[in-house]
Amino acid sequence: MNIDGYIKALLESLLMISISGVLSILFGFFVAIILVYTKEKGLRPKPSLYNALDFIINVFRSFPFIILMFLLFPLSRFIVGTSIGTVAAIVPLTIAATPFAARIIEGSLDTVDPGIIEAAKSFGAKNSQIIFKVMLVEALPNLVQGITNIFINIVGYSAMAGIIGGGGLGAVAINYGYYRWEDTIMFIIVIMIFLVVQIIQSIGNQIYKILVR
């Protein structure tokens, strides 16, 4: 395999990771905000909704990612017209990562001191303002760490997507490294995935440092 092959695989991986990362964080935010609103001590407690959502998240998180991907083949075909390839892998990646993202973001928002939320109420903030102008601001360093974790998690998932024709670094590792016993290719791919993880982690750490300064 030549260098262009590696670069193509890397770009495919980065495409999958970034698109499904951004989408799952967006959806995760949405779900997390509902969780924060409806939980027992939340801004507008609604235990039935909270418990239902909580249950669904746990169900999705219980599926091994590989199984979830197979199950989501029809959905991928429906949304992007095919169940094979880099773009098709984005659908299951996003769906698998969203419940994880929701939990991570919910956890970050939960770290905000309830006293600060009470203070915001005491000067007349609306619930939406408490979420966006107080909780998100206060939880930001924590959120950055959480988002870093979400991306790294997706790197892992995206490599697995290679098994069922997802493209990217994972596919190369499976098809050349594993099925053909080409140890050098396997080694190079592992190093590349490691570097991707390392770079994401460093960017996360840098942003965190700036925020807590």
Added chain:
Amino acid sequence: MIEITNLVKQYKELSVIKDVSFTIEKGEIFGIVGRSGVGKSTLLRCINALEPVNSGDILIDGVSIRSLDDDGVRNLRKKVSMIFQNFNLLNQKSALENVTLPMEIWGYDKKVLRARAEELLDLVGLKDKYNSKPRSLSGGEKQRVAIARALALDPEILLCDEATSALDPNTTKEILALLKKINRELGLTLVVVTHQMEVVKDICQRVAVMEGGKVSALGKVEDLFLNPAKSLKKLIGEDELEILPRGINIRIFFTKEYSNQTIITNMSKDLSVDFSIVWGKLENFSGNVLGSLVINVNPEDKEKIEQYLIGRGLNVEVISHEY
């Protein structure tokens, strides 16, 4: 004016406030004291509707807090602001940003925000700390930022929830001085919840003592301290009286008219009796020196001394100590 009538607050089965009624006048500094867990902080949170009430009512300038919808509650909170024991500042924002936040939320013009916040930080004595994050401020400075933030929306009432309990004694004095200044210069009504007697003595004009969800004593601070109601006595914990010597002890309460007079030495001369002074305490109530003194007397002089003191308009209490 805050009128609290027959207020009841329950958490499920547990009654936290049981039928409490009193009125806080405009412009006064009103204290609510009691041990922790007697419902004083909950009562305070009922005033700005952070806690819903179960029955009874609170009228603020004649408006019932129970009649308010969501927007009504928000408008109420614009008028009734609050400071807290743990300051509750946003850690990610600078002092200035913390003060501008309420104004931002209320949609004030961006141009006036900053000027107003700077003005308030100057007022609380933090002229050189505009851009400091709470992390780099001392406890006293954090509370000053919180006070500036609480003043941002031009409130009429300031609720103080154990505002000095996390501060050392000197810082406590400074913060109390600042609160007094705010009361005096801006005419704010202050409702001060505390378990610290020094705070009550230093700044409050009237006080309600709470015990088990009820008000057990209510009145002017100096009256309550000079002639303490049982509940207050428990709270102050006057263990000193246990060390009094045997025999007849007479406790004399000095009100402000007497605290500068030489009543004790006069009595000694007038009645030519001997006694020993066994206990005494002078206290400063918002600038008035008041106090009480315990003298140990011979049993045969007891009547004479009592009558002499009562004749001069002093409050006395005979404490017999038998072992």
